Amino acid sequence: MNARMSDPERSAVGRRSYGRSSRKPNGSSRNRDGVQRSEMVESGRKRFCAGAPGKQQAAAPGRPGHPATTPEPLGDEEGDEEGGEEETKEEQNRLAPRLTSHDRSNPPDPSRHPHQPAPPAPPAPRTERRSNRASRDRRPARRDPNVQHHRLSDLHPRERLAATLPPPGAWRPLPPASDRAAWSRVPEPQRLRTLALAEAHLADVLPPLTDDGFAAYGRTGDRARHEHAYFARRTRLTAAVVHTLLAGPGTATAELESLVRLLCAETTWCVPAHELGRDTDGLPAPDPARPTVDLFAAETAALLAYTRLLVGEELPDALRELIATEVRTRVLAPFRARDDWWWLGLAGERLNNWTSWIVANLLPTALLLEDSPETLLTDVERAVGALDRYLAQLPDDGGCDEGLAYWWRSAASYFEAVETLADATGDQAALRMPRTAALVRYPVTAHVAGPWWVNFADGPARLPNVEPGLLFRYGARVGDREATELAAATAPAASLDAPDVSLARLLTPLLDDAWHAARADGLARPPLVRQRWLPYTQLLVAREREGDPDGLFLAAKGGHNDESHNHNDVGTFLVAHRGAPVLIDLGVGTYDATAFGPDRYGVWTMGSAWHNLPLVNDIPQSAGARHAATDVTAELDDRAASLTMDLATAWPPEAGVRAWRRTVALRRGGPGERSEIAVTERWRLDAPPHALALHLVTTHPPAAGPTPGSLLLGAPGRRLLLDYDASVFCLLAEERPLEDPKLAAVWGSTVHRVRLLATAPPATGTTHLTLHTA
Secondary structure, rough: OOOOOHHHHHHHHHOOOOOOOOOOOOOOOOOOOOOOOEEEEEEEEEEEEEOOOOOOOOOOOEEEEOOOOOOOOOOOOOOOOOOOOOHHHHHHHHEOEEEEEEEOOOOOOOOOOOOOOOOOOOOOOOOOOOOOOOOOOOOOOOOOOOOOOOOHHHHOOHHHHHOOOOOOOOEOOOOOOHHHHHHHHHHHHHHHHHHHHHHHHHHOOOOOOOHHHHHHHHOOOHHHHHHOHHHHHHHHHHHHHHHHHHOOOOOOHHHHHHHHHHHHOOOOOOOHHHHEOOOOOEEEEEOOOOOOOOOHHHHHHHHHHHHHHHHHHOOOHHHHHHHHHHHHHHHHHHHHOOOOOOHHOOOOOOOOHHHHHHHHHHHHHHHHHOHHHHHHHHHHHHHHHHHHHHHOOOOOOOOOOHHHHHHHOHHHHHHHHHHHHHHHHHOHHHHOOOOHHHOOOOHHHHHOOOOOOOOOOOOOOOOOOHHHOOOOOHHHHHOOOHHHHHHHHOOOOOOOOOOOOOOOHHHHHHOHHHHHHHHHHOOOOOOOOOOEOOOOOOOEEEOOOOOOOOOOEEEEEOOOEEOOOOOOOOOEEEEEEEEEEEEOOOOOOOOOHHHHOOOHHHHOOOOOHHOOOOEOOOOOOOEEEEEEEEEEEEEEEHHHHEEEEHHHOOOHHHEEEEEEEEEEEOOOOOOOOOEEEEEEEEEEOOOOOEEEEEEEEEOOEEEEEOOEEEEEEEEOOOEEEEEEEOOOOEEEEEEOOOOHHHHHHHHHOEEEEEEEEEEOOOOOOEEEEEEEEE
């Protein structure tokens, strides 16, 4: 492959270079089976019990497939082949997570219809195990020793950058508004749609950005008030630039000039929640002489740099120079001058989306606005080093423990950065790195169906505005067909709202002929992979039938409780049916100061009690990397996909959990058989607990099933039947109103929690839950 791409090659993947390339009962009834059922209604909660709660129940034989909870030794259970001896908790704390995966899937048979049941799987070989010593934090391993890793700084050492970078200001990734021939290439439906979005934003009333925003945040922790006005300005500038490009020069000149002046007059481009400066009262206070470079300072810099490039001819010369001066002073110079930016990782800090998001903005900004070759070279060299340190902390399986929403500002931003580097230097080597290709697969892995996504960590189950054209281009440039198919089937952004939408991320796909061709017939279908296990991220996804959204879908995770944008959710799982969620992860509400402070896990959506997890002695999981899944095993074949793990260390010692083995599995029925999702819990505690509950969070009010020990979950038309052991568990159903607008936008006005409460829980036991079509 040539180091440089010709113009046709660039057009094929959507980048053209313009210039140098680059819980008491109150009533009872008997059901039709004659079983006494007590019901409690209290504050939106309902309880259904076989007998009075708290009364000792005789062990009852379970229905076929649903054995009663009985004591059972854990050390000789299936999967504990090694040694046949129990590990003490102290020994567990010294052992690494056992990351075991085995995929016995047959290769696809092209003669078989994709929805036809698969033939029986061949006999399974013994599952491979790996066990290694680990550090105290018990984080899963991140590296595949069989993969050769390259560093960006080896591909782009300083001397090579010096020879291949374009002169300052010579890089032209997008054409200016005056190039009407270029902008006339935008297909009319896309042009009219995007123009309508821009016009809607230009018609909005711009809210005032008040001077007390930083102190107010410091006193109240409210981020929304200041950020609403802050982002409205940037959204409006984006809209004015887009309008000028698509409607022609002169159509938004006054708006452009006014908005550029507003941004350049702001005391800081950093938002209060990120500001490092403090006043004498300890409240956030920006210091113009020592500006903080955060995500949104970098975003603002890039917005202004692209504004100058694209519509600079609409602005007075002095204003164009003001843009360059302010960007250099507020962002580029502090980036070069300080080594204590945590997101650079120079002191060994843990990195996340901040690094790639900032660098993806700094690189084009430097290329567009630096005026010295030596200064530009230093900027790019530091950016490449930061990306190396970011990449070194990512798992080889391409997973994103920050959650899918952050993938769009983590891995996707990384791609934008290396794409900029490739296009500016003409060297495509970074796009051929295995890690670059691995990262693009995560959205495919995390897609449930339609607008629904696996949303562990801080993320919504329905994504905010994203630009699928970026995913398409990423997939195209690394040769990943599934990524391009998913992109073509994903709805584009429905607004230009910052910070979800960035100017260049929005504009580049408009000039991508291959992207438009992929969406032209409106018939694109997402790949909907059958099953996938990410061993380093410890994420399992599986569906009943490949490519079919109507069957059962399961996602389950192991991991630890110090992941980026972490929720205390080790061992949780999600279930969907007919393309819609049934058992859910709530996601994240509106951020305030609590979200990233010491009380984070007091936020109800982030603690384990509102995840699909056990609660032992009324004690939730604890935060920290040592609170992790251990002895993690994934098994995948044609008939089932399962994840087994020990959750004991996810709790603090006072919970008294010696072992908690959870297995979550999707079992595919053969001809005449039903498919189901099965959850098996095996526990061993220090003593019989005073309380033991299994929690399930769901979208709609649960309804009594046809028999004792059954419950209908999910939306009408998409219900699943939950079977549980009614001789052992009372059922308490709770409803919780959603007041946070971000949560309500996804789930509606309420969510519901089913609590299966053990009436006389033993210290050692086993129970089973199944979910199947009602």
